[in-house]
Amino acid sequence: MSSVALRNISKSFGTTEVLKSIDLTISDGEFVSLVGPSGCGKSTLLRIIAGLEPQTFGDVFIGDRKVNSVRPSERDLAMVFQSYALYPHLSVEENMMVPLKLRDLNAWERLPLLGPLIPSRWGKMRQIRDQIAEAADTLKMGDLLKRKPGQLSGGQRQRVAVGRAMVRKPVAFLMDEPLSNLDAALRVHMRAEIAELHRDLATTFIYVTHDQAEALTMSDRIAVMMDGEVLQFDTPDDVYRDPKDLRVAEFIGSPKMNMLPATVDGNGATETVAGYRLNRRLDATSQAVTVGLRPEHLDISAKAPNGRAFPVTIRHKENLGSDFFVHARIADTDHSLVVRTSPETAQSRPLQGSAEVWSEREQAIVFGSDNRRIYFAGEEA
């Protein structure tokens, strides 16, 4: 178990800068997700932590040890790859034995043919087998041990990859989109299993994903990355409720947050499209801003009860069973809103019909033209 710290990490491939001065401190035993769209540099960052990719600039610390010049094999980390990277010629059991054999047996004991004859190997092999059995128990895959990776399903392979990573009891686990090759149902199931494994092992997990649902459900903290920068490093709750950057607000949340252009007058009063005015004063004056409204904070009906509303035309309805997403065009503009509502409400509103979108407790989030968050007057920053 160990903390992992990144200090001022930069990485360039030729002239393209993929990571720009990243600082990140991950505490001992924490589950941290690196989340962002593809190409944001999250996998590169993970590979820099692993040591598989050298950083152009900056330091990596594992615990108190600076590991810039330490080889991946000596950093005592384990990694689960997106493709699982199981050795196809070895059985599940042999795959899981690899890290233990490489650590516990010396070069002579690992020799082919001759190695098994050395007596000192026998005791060590018995211990290794015990550890494999224990890990197989934890992952409930005792009956798979004799099979080859080619005979396993995607979910089972994923489990073996996790097993191979955990037998050595590394100081931290690195996971590079381990669930992206699984089907949707299995992904949800494995999400819970990985979270449970993290609770059991109480080891540091660094988890790379492009799926915000994985990040939100499993992590203690999320680092939202975009264009080679960490935009926000916070708990899932804070990232969702209190995004510090327009791009974070747009990336986290499904469906996406509604974004509308607005202007602030000299007193901090904000007016957005269709003459809609926010009911609180901004801590800023006289500028163009962007107002964000989460779909679940909006409501749709024939007539808004409080008088402040966007007049809309309903363009499309998505049925998710428990909820409906109603896509509506604001009258006389090119702007659309997505409203999350109950099936009853959605079904009572016909397609192409007019309606009003309003918010009972307005929870707008406002960003300046530099993408930074602008708070309301009196709101905690």
Added chain:
Amino acid sequence: MAIATTPTGPMRETHPARGRWTPYLFAAPALILMFVILIAPVFLAAILSFTDYGLGNQNVSWVGTDNYDKIFSRSRYEKMIVATLLYVGIVVPISLGLGLGAALLINSLRWGGDIYKTVYFLPVMAALLAMAIVWEFTLHPTIGMINDTLTSGCEVGWLGWLRAWAWYDHGCREGFPLWLGDKRYALWTICFIGIWQAFGFNMVLYLAGLTSIPRELYHAAEMDGAKSAWDRFRLVTWPMLGPTTVFVVTITAIRSFQVFDTVEAIFPDGGGPAKSAYVMMFVIFEKGIKQNLIGLGAAITMIFLAFVLLMTVIQYWFVNRRTHYS
């Protein structure tokens, strides 16, 4: 579905036979060609191997297993089997090892790999017959470059330590080997030319095999603690090259069984000093074509075929059992 079955329905009723034989009609041209060109000649050769047939020979008689008895009893044919197996046994592992080594080294280069690839592949493209003549000159005992070079090292002061090597010292005093003229060296020299010619081909096969190994497996090996290059080779490279190796061994072995050009070019009359390089293909040519003993030639061909068949069966077994992992 209904649309698809309607046209065939009535046809089935009116021409039941045509439907049943149609697949065979389509396959017939290929089957006939395969039979005429490949299978029939083998059967013919098998039958001829039990006769004393020769080209233009009017009265052919059935001699039973006489031809085979000759092969298994006379010492010259024993020498043939020994020379052929030795050649295969030496050329296959060494050209495989060198090919793999060269492929690994070239694969690890950042630049310049193409130059090495071209250089090592040149012997494969060159005609072996012509190259054999070049080697014959190079290895000539008195005017050849090899012995010239070796002799010039004898009197050079700073190379004195070489004289500590008994073989070299002996060469300086008594003269260096005749190479192709000495029965102790002839087959080995032929093997050397065979390796020189074959390993470039194996290198190219291994280079192709190496590019198909996923990078992530090396990364996984590194994360699992494989520190040395040898560990990574044992854990990833060698097993992942399994299918390539089976192919390389089979191809090289079959090509080595077929060695003929070098022996024919260097020892046109008789397979080397004391028949030390009397390889199978050469014997088939000598008996079957030159001396018109087609029955005997066919019998040797049958034995040759048995070796090649054995190789193929072993390869097939290996491919199915061991090296394909999914």
